[in-house]
Amino acid sequence: MAESASCDWWYIKRSPAGGTLYPRGAWQLRNITQILRFAKEPLTTSHNPLKIDGSELSALDTAGAMLMFELAAGGKGIEGAEPNLVCALELNGFRENHAHIASLVKERWCAHEPSKPVRGYSQVEKIGQETFAIAKGMQDLVAFIGETLVALFSLIFKPKRFRVREFFVQLEAVCVDAIPIVCLVTALIGVVIAYLFAMQLVKYGANIFVVDGVVLAMARELSPIIVAITLAGRSGSAFTAQIGTMKINQEIDAMQTSGLSPMQVLVLPRIAALIVALPILTFVGDIVGSLGGLFVSKWYVGIGASAFFDRVQANFPYKSFYLGLLKAPVFAAFIAVIGCQMGLAVENNARSVGLNTTSTVVQSIVWIIILDALFAVLFANAGYY
């Protein structure tokens, strides 16, 4: 027994009163793995703690001291030592600087309770927590819509409170600056959809219906949806990130204590700007998407510009066009409200900004699709097609 408890890093002297552990060499963080290789089994079998004599140590740091105590107090490798055994260890012969480290580690170790293992959540509990989180999110959203409406009504009596300057700043950011990306996206969608129609209709020789199809699809569904999704990704996320960062920066608190209402200054101008911007951009999308269709019908179907425009004029789908423009402000209201609400719901850490921004985009897109489906059913049943 006494022979087996000896290696490059330590040896043990046993006596009737107990044993003494003589660690030797450099017990430091970088050598821990090597030392542990020799510590396959506990050094003591009884509950008699060893004494430690540090006279042969060449270097010691806190990690080394910890390992030394673990071994001497009957731990196997690095785990399992009981704190009270560690506290009962007797330390002798340490050099002054090593003694400092050893006693610091011992003192801190004895002072704290060993951590209790934390029970993880079961699947059922996780589902429950998620459900409550979603319900809380819905509740917050409803509460926020209420607050927004209250703020809006207060504008009726004091219209001067509306932040005209902030509104135009936002309008520029969400509308004017978005025109290039909206044009690009809708033009490509126009090309794709016209191509799809053309491939089918050419088979029946019904080439001219490509024009009807493209204009109808763009005006009724594609332009409103594509533009709304683009703005959800572009402006809704920006609202959340801006307001969230302001919240972390305590700007919102500063605003409130200076007597400014974040609702009036931040939220309403953004919502108003998006509600104005989305129909305009949808209209732009209608035109540019149809021009994308013109491109295909000219090169693929052989319908030139004049024939294309004649057909559009003769057969313009007014109802669908108005319906598309009607949907846009509703989408916009949802995107803006969700974006602002998620921004104000940001917690005081950087991670939260990222999570909420992602959530804004996902929620907005889901709502856009849901609303669009509702509109489709509603207006079809009302005979509006």
Place this chain on the structure above:
Amino acid sequence: MILEVENIVTRFRKQTVHDGVSFVVEKPSVIALIGGSGTGKSVLLREILGLLRPTSGKISLFGQDIKTLSEDELNAIRARYGVLFQDGALFSALTVEENIRVPFEEHMMLSPEVVSSLIELRLALAGLAPETKQKMPSELSGGMRKRVALARSLALEPELLFLDEPTSGLDPINARSFDHLIRTLCDSLGLTVFLITHDLDTLHGITDRVIALADGKVLIDGPPREVERFNHPWIKSYFSSRAAT
């Protein structure tokens, strides 16, 4: 030689921040860098840490000129010092335990059990209960965040510790206990501590040496008592600021 700063000049466009700053830290001690706002204390710290390059001059850590080192060599040096940033700079996406685990994973090949034991020891050294492990940084108070950050900076048994305003934002009781902790660690672990501070109690309580920056130069460099008696308007108003209240 632990740290050597030699004739550092820093200019941002036309504004000169440092105009020949030099000092040497040779033996383990607690050194405080003081100076009024805008005297370039934080800039100097960032330069020493290799986050910013001085316009000219030489900075050596552990006898090696950091300008001449490759990224790998610099990282080997970085494993030998710990940094405590002003607000802790904990990674907000990680729990306390994961935060302290980061340096181990970057620099050491150790088994997970060894690392968790070491993490608990580090937390204990920083005066935190082991339950703190599972918390997210956002759930901690300012004082606890600093302690966790201290535990993280102590992870790899550094020889040198940089602290950027360790007691700012702490209440006086917490501030003094943090000072005491730093001094205890310094004495027992043989650490060199280089700190930036505005706190007069820290200065009197735990520092061995004070370096005062003014007008882009080292104004005076010596033990706190000596610096306090130095005849310069800023030093005078600085050290009498508490007496006036």
